[in-house]
Amino acid sequence: MMNHRRSLANRYNALKSTGPTSAAGKRASSQNSRKHGLNVAPDFESSPEYKALVDLIAEEGFSGFACADIASSLLNYRRVMDAYYDTYTSPEPVNEFMRDMNVRASNPIFRELLSPSGSEPQDLRDMAAFFASMQRQERCKGGPVSSRTADTHKLIRYQRNGIARLSRAVRQG
């Protein structure tokens, strides 16, 4: 297990990083903002499930247009609920170390880390302020349950639109 001092030093050194340099690294990091993919227009019509659903719904006396609408609405609703489950079960990771550390009590460690470079007292204060600010950001996110709740909350509008579309398709069919 990494000790507290080593972990603080790593975090301080990581500040000097300027991001990925290789093409593969840049390609990977370009996907960082992609969360659930629900903004991408899906192509349900070419899926085998769609055809089967349309055939089964047609047996209930719906028109051809209504069958297509209901089938795609159902598939769309399931897509939203799958993303909802995925977001709920894999929220953004919580940095527990940063959230739980005692910044004030870590001052002696900061001093020790900075002493070889002949640092000024201001450097120590800057370092403590930096960790305190990161901790505030981390604590705003709350714990793991709060974090997954906040992430899932972002999908409410997709669920609202998905169910409204399905309900409209069934009732107007």
Added chain:
Amino acid sequence: MLYNIHFSIDVDVAMPVEDKSKSLLPFLSSPKLLPNESEAEFQSGLQSLLAELDNPSPLAVALVSQLNECLWWIKRHTVDKELILHEAMARLLSKAGNHWDTYDNRKVSEALERYLDGSADKDESTWIDDILAESKLTLSDLRIRAFKDAAKHIKMVDDLIHRQHQTMRHLQRSIDSIDYKSRLIKRMDLELAALESKQSAKGALTLDDEPS
């Protein structure tokens, strides 16, 4: 941590109804369960809802399955609401102590969970009591402060629960619409059959009345 709480769902076991009609469900992705959840309970809830359908058409069965999933999500989010409160309590408690060890949020969380469950050992109970005493708080004070602290996230959970209720309302209306439609079709079929039989009887009478 705190989120290993199990919840139970009391659902009457109903007769299986999958065999009543063809199903759309194999063509739709099925709701997934968390590792600590019972599939038997989920299925039992689904079966009891399906058993209430007068006319289990494939579409109605698919919609009822979505409705059952909404109920399941409501239960999950209700548990989360309490867990968020526990998280905030642990956070406040870990900040309250002046010692280095109390800053281990995980340790405080686990001890607090057992303390609230009543399963904490003597050392843990003393430890939590000491931190509470040190910060001049009672458990109910801590809960109130935690509620205030976590108000933003508790509101989010309430929004999620409200959304599931709204979704259920939409699904219920859709199921009613399918049911009404099928009843209407049946009624029209019956009326048509009655008209046809009346017409044929009338035709027979007319034939009988014709002079030879």
